[in-house]
Amino acid sequence: MNRKLDELLYALMQNMMIAVSGEKLARDLSVSHSTLARWVDKLREAGVEIRGELFTGYRLVRLPDVLLPQLIRPRLRTTMIGRNLYHFYSVGSTNAFAARLLAHRRNVSEGTVVIAESQTAGRGRLGRSWHSEREAGLYFSIVLFPKTPPSLAPLFTLAAAIAMHSAIERSTGLDIDIKWPNDLLVTGKKFCGILSEIQAEVDLVKYMVIGVGVNVNHETLPPDIAGRATSLRIASRRIQSRIEILLEFFEEFENIYMEFERKGPRKIIEQWTSFSSFASGRRIEIHDGVRKITGVTRGLNALGALRIEEKGGQLEEVYSGDVVSWE
Ligand code: BTN
Numbered sequence: 001m002n003r004k005l006d007e008l009l010y011a012l013m014q015n016m017m018i019a020v021s022g023e024k025l026a027r028d029l030s031v032s033h034s035t036l037a038r039w040v041d042k043l044r045e046a047g048v049e050i051r052g053e054l055f056t057g058y059r060l061v062r063l064p065d066v067l068l069p070q071l072i073r074p075r076l077r078t079t080m081i082g083r084n085l086y087h088f089y090s091v092g093s094t095n096a097f098a099a100r101l102l103a104h105r106r107n108v109s110e111g112t113v114v115i116a117e118s119q120t121a122g123r124g125r126l127g128r129s130w131h132s133e134r135e136a137g138l139y140f141s142i143v144l145f146p147k148t149p150p151s152l153a154p155l156f157t158l159a160a161a162i163a164m165h166s167a168i169e170r171s172t173g174l175d176i177d178i179k180w181p182n183d184l185l186v187t188g189k190k191f192c193g194i195l196s197e198i199q200a201e202v203d204l205v206k207y208m209v210i211g212v213g214v215n216v217n218h219e220t221l222p223p224d225i226a227g228r229a230t231s232l233r234i235a236s237r238r239i240q241s242r243i244e245i246l247l248e249f250f251e252e253f254e255n256i257y258m259e260f261e262r263k264g265p266r267k268i269i270e271q272w273t274s275f276s277s278f279a280s281g282r283r284i285e286i287h288d289g290v291r292k293i294t295g296v297t298r299g300l301n302a303l304g305a306l307r308i309e310e311k312g313g314q315l316e317e318v319y320s321g322d323v324v325s326w327e
Helices: 002-014 022-028 033-045 069-075 094-104 150-172 232-236 242-263 266-275
Strands: 050-053 057-060 085-088 113-116 137-144 177-179 183-186 189-200 205-215 280-287 292-300 306-309 315-318 322-326
Touching: 002 022, 002 033, 002 057, 002 069, 002 085, 022 033, 022 057, 033 050, 069 085, 069 242, 085 094, 094 113, 094 137, 094 189, 094 205, 137 242, 150 177, 150 183, 150 189, 150 205, 150 232, 150 242, 150 266, 177 266, 189 232, 242 266, 266 292, 280 306, 292 315
Parallel strands: 085 113
Antiparallel strands: 050 057, 113 137, 137 205, 177 183, 183 189, 189 205, 280 292, 280 322, 292 306, 306 315
16 A cells, blocks of 8 residues: 555656646556545645646645655665665554564565654653654664674664764764764754664574664654754754665665674774763763663773763673763
8 A cells, every 4th residue: 555655656756746637647556546536635644735636637736755665766875774665654663563574474684674754653762652743754664684692782773873873964964972872962952762672582683673763854842852852953954854864874874784794893882982972981870770870981891881980980881771861
């Protein structure tokens, strides 16, 4: 269904501002008139502005900023990430959809990406939700089959944060920070979060889904998060291209991922350390789910855990948690 909607929208985009006869569209897409009319309604519901009707012809009035696979594919600079793409106008959660694909289909290739224009049940870390306004952000998940034990899985999440950091600095010119482990900040506020979910045996990851949410063109954020969240548009005072950021990210992430497979985690640790102001010398407070740890950051260990020097001088290595305050 989504693929068909994408095809219809793509056909309309080829004839921007010109009315295309419903007759012809139905013929080209091999569907009945009533199905075509239904699909046009679905696109309208998804926010695409289409004038006209079956008998007068349909006309696209504004080029929608939709991440159609037909627009992404020809511009991909990767060999694996994004080669297989699922695109939704609306979905519960791209992470949940990717996990369902993996549970029900045997031939999901590594690097498969599930992308949505909006999510109705976007998931955040630690059981939170992720605000997913239509067309304003990037909401996508990548399927990976890393040949590593589960203890190394957090490194891929750090890799995604690094890749997004580079992609955004390159395409927007903004100055981006990374808050441990993988929140991206601009002007001190969060605009990107990453949620990785894995299915593993004791010594081998079966699959990993890395879900990335980026507030790109949000004009405002809901009042409950507006104090600590922002968007690239708010920070830069201009509309940013979602597709440019996505393509940069895919390329960057694939390079880092492949280098990890060849040479191990050193580069990830090095890059994360150079991109994040939280890496060392920062006084922070972390909740690791069980307790509160306060101290000064002293870099990452080889598995990506954050070293914290506590008041008495002892070093703690924190593998997961939430930085709740910092100076
Ligand atoms: C965080 O809490 O910081 C992580 C947010 C991750 C949100 C993204 S949006 C795409 C993917 N699908 C989801 O349901 N969540 C992730």
